[in-house]
Amino acid sequence: MDKITQPTIVKITKIINEGLNYKTFVFNYPLEARAGQYLMLWLPGEDLKPFAVAWKTPDKFALAVLKRGDFTAKLFEAHVGDLLGFTGPHGTYYNLTGRKKILLIGGGSGAPSVTFLAQEAGQQNIKVDFVLAAAAKEEIIFESWLTAQGVKVYHRFQDKKYEHAWDLITDLINKNNYDGLFACGPELLLKKIVDLSLEKNIFCQVSLERYIKCGIGVCGKCCVDNSGLCLCQAGPVVNNHLANQISEFGKYHRDGSGQKIYFKQ
Ligand SMILES: Cc1cc2nc3c(=O)[nH]c(=O)nc-3n(C[C@H](O)[C@H](O)[C@H](O)COP(=O)(O)OP(=O)(O)OC[C@H]3O[C@@H](n4cnc5c(N)ncnc54)[C@H](O)[C@@H]3O)c2cc1C
Numbered sequence: 001m002d003k004i005t006q007p008t009i010v011k012i013t014k015i016i017n018e019g020l021n022y023k024t025f026v027f028n029y030p031l032e033a034r035a036g037q038y039l040m041l042w043l044p045g046e047d048l049k050p051f052a053v054a055w056k057t058p059d060k061f062a063l064a065v066l067k068r069g070d071f072t073a074k075l076f077e078a079h080v081g082d083l084l085g086f087t088g089p090h091g092t093y094y095n096l097t098g099r100k101k102i103l104l105i106g107g108g109s110g111a112p113s114v115t116f117l118a119q120e121a122g123q124q125n126i127k128v129d130f131v132l133a134a135a136a137k138e139e140i141i142f143e144s145w146l147t148a149q150g151v152k153v154y155h156r157f158q159d160k161k162y163e164h165a166w167d168l169i170t171d172l173i174n175k176n177n178y179d180g181l182f183a184c185g186p187e188l189l190l191k192k193i194v195d196l197s198l199e200k201n202i203f204c205q206v207s208l209e210r211y212i213k214c215g216i217g218v219c220g221k222c223c224v225d226n227s228g229l230c231l232c233q234a235g236p237v238v239n240n241h242l243a244n245q246i247s248e249f250g251k252y253h254r255d256g257s258g259q260k261i262y263f264k265q
């Protein structure tokens, strides 16, 4: 697939309000990308930030954005017809080879990465159950879109620590013979999923969010302790074994200045 390293300018052709805090931006552009990969989205005059591809068709693609700080607030002010830039697709992607029945888990701003995977799995006739987890009802996205594609959707919200989501996930894993677990979301939840997959010997991939500045392995902002692996290229999607070799996984990440931010238990 051709990798775009020079920014490409695209026009927003549709904006969908998914809820109070989520908007989907649709672009008419034949993007070649795989589920799990991300684009560096350039908002002229603001910044360049990473967003996973949420779905795509042969001539369109979409990014689903959770409003969090300055960049996403500014993006929420954009209108249909506005021009944005992107580079990518960057990074690794999920691997569905040999899977027949899978559980997808998407939480908070991590949900779009796995909604695209649900679309890819549907095209390969793989049976999909999907847990959508969010801190608030307004952050539950794509429920009817997923259901329309034959995906069985479960959701849990109003649960900042994702404890209810974890109860649901363990229950589903114990009752179903999943041959793959795929997840993107709060890292403490990802850590539990990785540990359970290793214990039960289930194929598992997770997408890890680290601070990404360049997306091309140059600046070192996304490097993880203690291997120094650059997750902008060696990730964001990693398998359970690699995730557990990253010593900071489930403990802390770094902000844009390099300072450690510990995940709150
Ligand atoms: C591979 C990847 C895919 C992502 N996909 C999506 C997506 O599909 N939808 C979505 O809503 N969000 C996604 N994000 C998160 C998104 O990049 C941040 O929410 C966004 O950059 C926040 O910017 P802000 O200025 O609005 O908020 P800020 O107040 O600056 O930050 C809010 C949070 O976002 C994190 N963040 C800020 N800048 C970056 C950056 N350059 N790289 C990584 N994290 C950052 C901060 O550490 C903080 O935790 C993804 C992140 C990564 C790494």
Ligand code: FES
Residues within 6 Å of the ligand: 211, 212, 213, 214, 215, 216, 217, 218, 219, 220, 221, 222, 223, 230, 231, 232, 233
């Ligand atoms: S973000 Fe620059 S090296 Fe990964």
